[in-house]
Amino acid sequence: MEPLLANKTAVITGGASGIGREIAHTYATQGASVVVADLQPEPREGGEPIHEIIDDETDSTATFVECDVTERGDLEAAVEAATDLDGLDIMVNNAGIVGPVGPIQDVDPADFQQLLAVNVEGVFTGCQVATETMLEREAGGSIINMSSVAGLVGYPNITPYSLAKGGIRMLTYGLAGEVGPHGIRVNSIHPGVIETEMTTTDFPIIGGEDEDAALEAIPLRRFGQPEDVANVATFLASDWAAHVTAESIVVDGGEFRT
Numbered sequence: 001m002e003p004l005l006a007n008k009t010a011v012i013t014g015g016a017s018g019i020g021r022e023i024a025h026t027y028a029t030q031g032a033s034v035v036v037a038d039l040q041p042e043p044r045e046g047g048e049p050i051h052e053i054i055d056d057e058t059d060s061t062a063t064f065v066e067c068d069v070t071e072r073g074d075l076e077a078a079v080e081a082a083t084d085l086d087g088l089d090i091m092v093n094n095a096g097i098v099g100p101v102g103p104i105q106d107v108d109p110a111d112f113q114q115l116l117a118v119n120v121e122g123v124f125t126g127c128q129v130a131t132e133t134m135l136e137r138e139a140g141g142s143i144i145n146m147s148s149v150a151g152l153v154g155y156p157n158i159t160p161y162s163l164a165k166g167g168i169r170m171l172t173y174g175l176a177g178e179v180g181p182h183g184i185r186v187n188s189i190h191p192g193v194i195e196t197e198m199t200t201t202d203f204p205i206i207g208g209e210d211e212d213a214a215l216e217a218i219p220l221r222r223f224g225q226p227e228d229v230a231n232v233a234t235f236l237a238s239d240w241a242a243h244v245t246a247e248s249i250v251v252d253g254g255e256f257r258t
C-alpha cells in the first residue's frame, strides 16, 4: 500500500517539540515532505532536531524554517519553503503556549496579549497565508488547527487559554465553509492531557499534586502521548479523510464526554 501522505508537502508550526515534532515525524514516515516551522530547531524536551532525524532516517525530505507565528513574514517564509519543495498540501497550525495561569484577576494584560498573539493570531494568520497559497495552486489541501479540550469546555485558571482554543474551533468551522468549494478541508484537533513539556513543566498536570485525580478522570486510564495526536493528524491530512471537514476531533482517552 502506498504511504498515506505520498507526494504531499506539509508545514507544521511548533514542529520542533512535543506534539508537532511527532506529527512531523509521522508525516515523514507516511511519505510527506515536511517543513518544520518553529522558534528554534531544538526540541524543548531535548534530543536532536526532528528535521535532521527525518533526513537521516526516512526517505522523506525535511527542512527547518525559523518561524515565530506572531510574525506574518515568518509564516509566509514557511509556506514558501513548502512551495519550493513541491507545493503546500497540508498546513498544521500547531504552535501554542499555555499563557497566564491563575484567577482572571491576576492575569497580566501583557501576558494576555502575548497568549492571543501566539494562540489566536498565529493560527489565524497561518490559515490566511495557507489558504492564499492553496487557492492559487488550485490543488485543494488540508488545514489542521490544534485546539484543545479546553476549547470545548471551560477550564478554570487558564481562561485565556480556553478562550483562545475555543476561538480556534470557530475559526475552523467558518473557514471550512469558505474554502470547502475549492477542495480545501479545515479541521481542528482537541487533545486532552498529552505528555509534553506543556503538561510536565509549563502547566504540570503530570508530576503535579493532582496527577492521580487527572488520571482517574480518563476512562482509558493513561495520559496521551504525542503519537496519539499525530496519528489523528495524519488521518486528517490524508485522502482517507477526503469527506471530513469542519470537524473537531477529540483525542483525550474519553475524559471530556464521561
Ligand code: NAD
Residues within 6 Å of the ligand: 013, 014, 015, 016, 017, 018, 019, 020, 037, 038, 039, 040, 043, 044, 067, 068, 069, 070, 094, 095, 096, 097, 098, 118, 122, 146, 147, 148, 149, 190, 191, 192, 193, 194, 195, 196, 197, 198, 199
Ligand atoms: P510544547 O511546548 O511541547 O511544544 C510547542 C512548540 O511550539 C515548541 O517547539 C515551541 O518552541 C513552539 N512555539 C511556541 N511559541 C511559538 C511561536 N510563537 N512561534 C512558533 N513556534 C512556537 O507543546 P505541545 O504540548 O506539543 O503543544 C502543541 C500544541 O498542542 C499547542 O497548540 C497546545 O496548546 C496544544 N495542546 C497540547 C496539549 C497537551 O496536553 N500537551 C493539550 C491540548 C492542546
